[in-house]
Amino acid sequence: MEAVVFVFSLLDCCALIFLSVYFIITLSDLECDYINARSCCSKLNKWVIPELIGHTIVTVLMLVSLHWFIFLLNLPVATWNIYRFIMVPSGNMGVFDPTEIHNRGQLKSHMKEAMIKLGFHLLCFFMYLYSMILALIND
């Protein structure tokens, strides 16, 4: 059972890592003027909710399977994702707003955020991998 949990988490984590990389690539494309703000934001906004769901599922799964440490590790990031999603002003077109993204260093902070998430997911990836192997051995 435990192995199944971690196998799922591992896959989910892989997806999140890919997503983070995608965010970083798209944002840096925008930074270098390869794409315009409108298309960049519409591309990214599409993936905000999948990312949020993916991460929440893992977090909840860890809670349910009583892996407290991993749960507590994931909790702040999941909370941040949800908070960020809820706090989007009503007039904005999503977490990434093409009219705002070039202002007040938003692009940089989005970039920083994506980087941090990438690091975090990589960390999680190896933890899940380790836990999975451990669980498989124990089985």
Add this chain to the structure above:
Amino acid sequence: MSAPAGSPHPAASARIPPKFGGVAASGAAAPAGPGPAPHQQNGPAHSQMQVPSGYGLHHPNYIAPSGHFSQGPGKMTSLPLESQHDDYYSGLYAVPTQNVVTPSTANQSGVQQMYGRGPPAPHVVGSTPGSFQGAASSASHLYTSASQPYSSFVNHYNSPAMYSANSSVASQGFPSTCGHYAMSTVSNAVYPSVSYPSLPADDPYGQIFTSQNAPTVRPVKDNSFPGQNTVISHPSPLPPPPSQQHQQQQSLSGYSTLSWSAPGLPPTQDSLVRNHTGSLAPTNNNPTNTVADSLSCAVMQNVQPRKSSPVVSTVLSGASSTMPPAAKHPGEPVAPVTQPSELLQHKGMQYGEYVNNQASSAPTPLSSTSDDEEEEEEDEEAGVDSSSTTSSASPMPNSYDALEGGSYPDVHSSSASSPAPDPAPEPDPVPAPAPVPAPAAPQPSKMAKPFGYGYPILQPGYQNATAPLNSGVHPSSQGYSGYQQYPQQYPGVNQLSSGLGGLSLQSSPQPESLRPINLTQERNVLPMTPVWAPVPNLNLELKKLNCSPDSFRCTLTNIPQTQALLNKAKLPLGLLLHPFRDLTQLPVITSNTIVRCRSCRTYINPFVSFIDQRRWKCNLCYRVNDVPEEFMYNPLTRSYGEPHKRPEVQNSTVEFIASSDYMLRPPQPAVYLFVLDVSHNAVEAGYLTILCQSLLENLDKLPGDSRTRIGFMTFDSTIHFYNLQEGLSQPQMLIVSDIDDVFLPTPDSLLVNLYESKELIKDLLNALPNMFTNTRETHSALGPALQAAFKLMSPTGGRVSVFQTQLPSLGAGLLQSREDPNQRSSTKVVQHLGPATDFYKKLALDCSGQQTAVDLFLLSSQYSDLASLACMSKYSAGCIYYYPSFHHTHNPSQAEKLQKDLKRYLTRKIGFEAVMRIRCTKGLSMHTFHGNFFVRSTDLLSLANINPDAGFAVQLSIEESLTDTSLVCFQTALLYTSSKGERRIRVHTLCLPVVSSLADVYAGVDVQAAICLLANMAVDRSVSSSLSDARDALVNAVVDSLSAYGSTVSNLQHSALIAPGSLKLFPLYILALLKQKAFRTGTSTRLDDRVYAMCQIKSQPLVHLMKMIHPNLYRIDRLTDEGAIHVNDRVVPQPPLQKLSAEKLTREGAFLMDCGSVFYIWIGKGCNNNFIEDVLGYPNFASIPQKMTHLPELDTLSSERARSFITWLRDGRPQSPVLHVVKDESPAKTEFFQHLIEDRTEAAFSYYEFLLHVQQQICK
């Protein structure tokens, strides 16, 4: 869409696969080229393509940029194209087709065609809507009959669109650039005569000007009369009289000026001084605008006849009236009388040569304008002769010339011998250190002083204000409020090439801008005259070349070397732009190759350096570029091998006629669409009559060419289109009631050629006001109407003018009332400053992608959620007009205002499908933009339309230390399509010095620019965070900067509130901002009013914004001719500014307050009956009516003075101000008193209290 492949339709490009799209469109050049990103170095030609958002397709005729660009389809360059297309075009274009087709097949169309003419029609219409609206099914039956016409429409639609036809014509219109040189006729500036009637001393002056002007073959392009932006289409320019044709137009060195402190001047002298100085003033309400003003009928003609002559005749608009910018600087040294004469003669000779050159070039096949110019030149020559003789005999100490001709050796020598330095540092925040404190100036200086002359024997070159900070000691002559400072130095010593302005440090006394002022003790901070922009402390040569502050200002005219230094100064760093300002003179250049840096795509400008004949070094990225062969030829002198004499290198504001490299599609025609609210509410308000009347009057003056198109839509709960196809006997109304899925009832003939269908348009405009008089429809389907407008406009782009009178209540984009009237005066939280929905933002971005701007006129009596509606204009580069409680009869002043605004709106210049790119020297970076536009990539602003009243602001940060450079430059390039279908690029370049000491940073603060930038930032903060945060941030801006100054620079006693001279107005302006409608709390402010004020802060240019923030108050019951200026044969009195405090109001007086968009005349109870009778036309105070909005034209002296003063103030405003006469006892006086910002109100500090508060915060 079934557009044939290869047709210039945007949709086509959307289909181009991304990688190859780049190749296909490689002919298209970016307006402003690629940003700073490194990839652009690889393939500049490709990166160019990213630009015009709207262009999906490059015309087959366009040629890819020739070989000198390294080519090869770069991946990165192709990407942007792809993304744009995906984003903007794909899908969008497909939509209309579907919409059109579906109705015809599915019978669901809600179209009814009415063949009624004029008034009878509305009755039918009025009866039908009900059936449409409610019963969709019955409606569909009803419309089946209408489906027949549809199919035909569809056919039309499928056939090549009218637009493509037009566009092909347009493309043909472009000059074939095959000749070695393209011919450019330049703006044909007409120089009015400068006549100073009744001024005894005027002769020498005028002559001096001409003589000075002569040598510098350098047109001054900027409108030197800020108060009067002469509209380009000035009807009747004065013919140039033989001599004195030059108004001095000095854009650069100007503001430092004049002796306001000497009130006792004889009027004539004063006016003379102003002749020299006034024109420089950046502020619009400049009382020093002068005689020259009256003469400023100079007309720039934008239309240039193009010829394919093999000779480049890049005649500059200003060529005939070449002005040495620095010449008339009041702060100039006064040279001995004999000396000028020599100079003059010398210059006269030079000038003669120049003229000869010009004359010889005349035979080239120039257009008729060249003849005119030739005449002017001859005239000037004559003027030079006379001036050179008379000026030598002139008793006036005039050494203007000494300043002007930096490159003439004699000038230097003579100037060096100038008698005495005038040390008097002026209160102006300009860091110009006067070299020697000479309280006892020799005789000439005394003479000169009233004229505002200084006698600096400064070495040229940059005075790196190493101001000794022994602040206790000031030159005795530091008049406080009187003098402006003189950043002038003698020219010449500095023979550096223009690109390398050297810094020559000099020990000098502390400049006025650094003089510490104890704010709590200084009661009269506000000068008597409008505040000028400080002049960057550059050497003379560069100062002369620098961009006019009216177009381009920086908050710090001395750029700190590092971000750390900037942080220490606690001042905002940013630019304020007014790029499309109406200019009276503008050099227009047509040339085959527009010379740009190969790496950063900077346009060549006066601040580049020529390494040798064939190479120039970019001043932004420092790359060394080759000078193209063509550039070696100077069309002005017809000489070869003088690239540094080219007009591009001699002017910091130029306009290029762009070749086809700069287009992705043929230039669009001018297209105007009017979307009008005709619900019951709108009909009640009665704006239709005014609008239709204005349109009828101005139909012929709408900017455009023979391709101009116009269309009309009206909406209530349904959307009405008007078929105005040529050949119809009357306008046809088409009603679409299906607002959930809007479609165009007919693909063409809704936007019709203005000239072909003029009769029908006039019919419609005459009929419209009466068509809906009986409507009982109260709903407003604004969202669907906008969607329809977008569909209608998307093939071409253009301007949509939306008139809305209430909250949209139907269909997409419907809004709820969010305002709680009880919270209007809340001091705590102000909510709902941001939009409620993203519908309008998305729509605006779609429009922006299709080069369509949406202008909003909101005429509403109740809350209409401007915060949401404004988005449609904000992001599509439109403009916003708001008329609270508009009613055509109940509120005549608003009606009048609408009428005047419309006149300006309809006739002002317009640029289509524009993009603006701002570049700055390596090391600086831009991070936040303010204004109405969409930021498409890091430094590229997409402007569907650009209008002359739009201002922008940019925040800057210093990313790398600027230690290895002494100058930084900023360049704005605005690529647009003129209303005549020409692609043009307007380039402004600003050059500023870099300083390393904190004192210098403070010395160079441009307080007005800083305030405007802070206001923009505060608006952002209020929307993204909260209003109280924004207010705190504003207060902190003062506290931080003053405490930073106190702790680092000033070593005076710390108990007092000390500010440098350059910042003395900072607290006052911040207080004014806090009491501005946008940011005030505690006073009842309607949400829409507040939001509108914020919109204005974001989009107004600096000059207008400053009026709004800090109104000007004048006493007008004792106007005299003392110090008056002459404008258009009228004498305009120049009363001194009063501070905005009730203590200045006396019951015996009458005061005029100029708030930018509104004027108040406050009449005191004890006001002299003579004044009331002579000016207002009533016998006494009691008989003045409560509502009075006009001054009667009485034939009395005081009436004439008052009226001419008010007219003069009004000139050149984007929104013509409405006058309110306010009696002391009338209820309207609160309106007036709320602008007295130095006074205490129940919710806000007085100025003194505010200072104490700031001081307290500093001490904490």
